[in-house]
């Protein structure tokens with residue numbers, strides 16, 4: 001059997017307000033459920049968008065869909081416009097995802113600062129970052145979060161240790177190929193890591209001339225039989241300018257008999273299979289700027 005978990009990273013206010021409803025509609029059309037992970041705190045996108053995505057990808061977006069990837073306001077948040085607190089404006093959209101039967105979890109408090117400055121942040125700053133994100137989640141959904149996935153698949157020893165105290169069922173803080181328990185400073189943590197196993201649309205589109213159809217075909221072919229398959233997407237991309245490409249992607253999964261399961265649905269089975277313990281490393285991956293955490 002082939003199964004896939006769709007991990008939706010929600011990075012911005014705009015992605016929350018418009019991308020969440022778009023993705024809910026597409027997932028409903030294809031009768032699939034996904035796992036949504038929200039950014040709750042300040043939207044400082046204006047400071048970072050040009051760095052989050054590789055230059056080749058932004059150029060490609062400009063050619064195919066000028067100015068549509070992010071709206072003008074998003075590009076200015078945290079620079080000329082003050083950074084809005086996302087959950088104060090988009091709690092309704094977040095609840096909509098849960099009400100539609102999707103899994104919901106934590107992606108970030110301040111996505112941009114974590115992504116850009118992680119290794120320079122103090123333990124106190126990181127502790128507050130986690131606390132603020134978990135509190136916002138609990139305020140919105142009325143119960144503690146059970147799953148979290150970090151911005152840009154980045155983590156370090158401090159984030160893994162801090163997060164481990166929250167008693168999550170799992171976290172997704174790296175790229176890799178199988179579920180595992182991370183070893184940090186000689187100690188095996190209790191929070192299962194569920195890595196993202198497949199390349200993303202924003203990494204592959206335009207790379208060596210790949211079209212959207214090329215990317216969809218490539219990813220369909222990478223889905224493994226009887227193994228963990230995690231595909232990550234962004235409300236700002238697949239729930240925005242590239243929603244048609246994602247629509248085709250979901251249709252292709254159904255045509256190929258690939259079953260969609262949320263992370264939460266998959267985790268009990270992953271845990272029952274007695275996952276290994278491994279230290280995490282870092283590496284660069286094709287099509288993405290900077291490093292990502294990597295399993296073992």
Ligand SMILES: [Zn+2]
Pocket residue numbers: 009010011107111150151152
């Ligand atoms: Zn993100």
